[in-house]
Amino acid sequence: MSLSTDEVRKIARLARLAVDEEEVTTYARELSSILDLVDRMNAVDTAGVTPMAHPQHATQRLRPDAVTEPDDRDRYQRNAPAVERGLYLVPRVVE
Amino acid sequence: MQWETVIGLEVHAQLATNSKIFSGASTAFGSEPNTQACPIDLGMPGVLPVLNQGAVEMAVRFGLAIDADIAGQSVFARKNYFYPDLPKGYQISQYELPVIGQGQLVIELDDGATKTVGITRAHLEEDAGKSLHEDFHGMTGVDLNRAGTPLLEIVSEPDMRSPREAVAYAKKLRTVVRYLGICDGNMQEGSLRVDVNVSVRPAGQAAFGTRAEIKNVNSFRFLEKAIEFEVERQREIIEDGGTVEQETRLYDPDRGETRSMRTKEEANDYRYFPDPDLLPLEVDTSFIERVRAGLPELPDDKKARFVSDYGLPAYDAGVLTAARELADYYEAVVTAAGGEAKLAANWVMSELGGVLNERGLDITESPVAAEDLGGLIRRIEDQTISGKIAKEVFAAMVAGEGSADAIIEARGLKQITDTSAIEAMIDEVLANNPGQVEQYRNGKTKVLGWFVGQVMKASRGKANPDQVNQLLRDRLDG
Structure with missing residues (x-):
């Protein structure tokens, strides 16, 4: 198994995912099988192949530098659970 | 033991675009909270980023100014971390393939000598929003107006060896981005943010010591003081037999010290990967040449020209070209004065400089127009008035009494040569x-x-x- 249960816990914590303790072993096994596939691909000699940044053979289209978005704050803030003086309120973050 | 200080700077320059890097929301400073945060900036589901051509042009302008390699193809990556002012849960940045590669900047040291500082890379990324921690019933307020503002992160090589060199580099960088018109360079408003990597090592040792990264340095004076403090702190730790920890520290300007930011265990595990929402950015030769054609005269070239064309001492030329607006003002004075270049330099630097300093004004807010100052100098040169009387006339001009000729006439100050x-x-x-x-x-x-x-x-x-x-x-x- 290429991925340890500790690594699964760490990845879950970094991604803020709650993973039940009994699921950890299952995830370790399943994620490991994905990594094993990656290992098999890594074994292929790719010298001389340009790394692919995106599966589509296309490049980024650029937009002109112009302001096109109107202020629609009130509408967006109707989705927010708490708002005050135009600010979105979230549980206190202590630095 | 003799110690050597090693300093590298990471500078975030907010690019002076009208709209954000990936959305069409405005980037204007100081608006009401969240009035410039559109669904893309808010990280709403289903939205897609579209790259701003203006931001790419500005990055390329910078690349050309520092004589850097400009990547034909560069890639945007996601830097993953969680914080409320980063609604998507990741910042779009560039990691392995930045748009601007290796370049350099020539800085001038206190003794007039020059030094070339290497620039490792410069990459495009988006800014985060702002969290306000004052009391909102025990909650944190989030303003996302700044989220998505384009930033150019400029990373230097660890080439600087003293706080003064670091300040000279930061100042030169600020001058360059302002000349290029890509950033207003305002450190107080956070348009130009400087992070410093500092380490010390025994003189003669090749390997670098362990570095600390200092954040929150929002003026050149604080930059110098923060480094001075940090160098002392590290030296003391090592001399006492300890080891410097690699960490991020915050500069506290009130106490004049740096202190450790409580670092979370996995703080630096950003799990970068190419952003699937963005295709590779291609910058071809015609794009680069179009940008090159629009480049202004750069500070070093302007300074050299002021020395050769106006016969100014290098010091004067350096002062007058520190900002493009000041250089333009000076040249307008010389033209109006009929070519009295050195006299014009003296008047701009000392008399006018004194007034601006005293009133906290920028050259663009000068109470005396360049043409009027030139007119005054012309009267000194043709002996209508003496240099001493000229100061009286200048004071009257500052007070808004009109042109030099009008004041000389009204006050009967014409020099007696009969x-x-x-x-x-x-x-x-x-x-x-x-x-x-x-x-x-x-x-x-x-x-x-x-x-x-x-x-x-x-x-x-x-x-x-x-x-x-x-x-x-x-x-x-x-």
Whole structure:
């Protein structure tokens, strides 16, 4: 198994995912099988192949530098659970 | 033991685009909270980023100015971390393939020598929003107006060896981005943010010591002080037999010290990967050449031209080209003054500089227009007024009394160059001071200066001092 249960816990914590303790072993096994596939691909000699940044053979289209978005704050803030003086309120973050 | 300081800087320059890097929301500073945060900036589901051509052009402008390699193809990556002012849960940045590669910047040191500082890379990324931690019933307020503002992160090589060199580099970088018109360079408003990597090592040792990264340095003075403090702190730790920890520290300007930011365990595990929402950015030769054609004269070139064309000392040329607006003002003064380049430099740097300094004004807010200052200098040169009277006229110009000619006319300040008029004043002074005349004739020729002063006083400063001097000698010696 290429991925340890500790690594699964760490990845879950970094991604803020709650993973039940009994699921950890299952995830370790399943994620490991994905990594094993990656290992098999890594074994292929790719010298001389340009790394692919995106599966589509296309490049980024650029937009002109112009302001096109109107202020629609009130509408967006109707989705927010708490708002005050135009600010979105979230549980206190202590630095 | 002799210690050597090693410093590298990471500078975030907010690019002066109208709209955000990946959305069409405005980037204007100081608006009401969240009035410039559109669904893309808010990280709403289903939205897609579209790259701003203006931001790419500005990055390329910078790349050309520092003589850097510009990547034909670069890639945007996601930097993953969780914080409320980063709604998507990741910042779009560039990691393995930045748009701007290796370049360099020439800085000038205190002794006038120059040094080349390497620039490792510069990459495009989006800014985060702002969290306000003051009391909102125990909650944190989030303003996302700044989220998505384009940033150019400019990473230097660890080439600087003293706080003064780091300040010289930061100042030069600020000058360059302002010349290029890609960033307003305002450190207080956070348009230009400087993070410093500092380490020390025994002199002569090749390997670098462990570095600390210092954040929250929002002025050149604080930059110098933060480094000075940090160098001392690290030196003491090592001399006491300890080891420096690699960490991020915050500069506290009130206490003049750096302190450790409580770092979370996996703080630096950002799990970068190419952003599937964005295709690779391609910058081809025609794009680069189009940007190159629009480049302004850069500070080093302008400085060299001021020395060669105007015959200015390197120091004056450096001061006058530190900001593009100041250089433009100076050149307008020289034109209006009819070519009196050195005299114009003196007036711009000392008289005008003094007034601006005293009132906390920028050259663009100068109370005296360049054409008017040039007009004043022209009157000094053609001897309509003396340098001393010119200061009086200048003060009146600052007070808004009009052009130099109007003030000279209104106040009757025109210099007296009529020989007979000056002679009449000399005769009167000599007649009233027989004792001093006697002294002079007995060989105490130093009283000549006193006589010049008396005649100038009699003319209320308007007599031509050179003429007074000459005519006095003729009278006393004759």
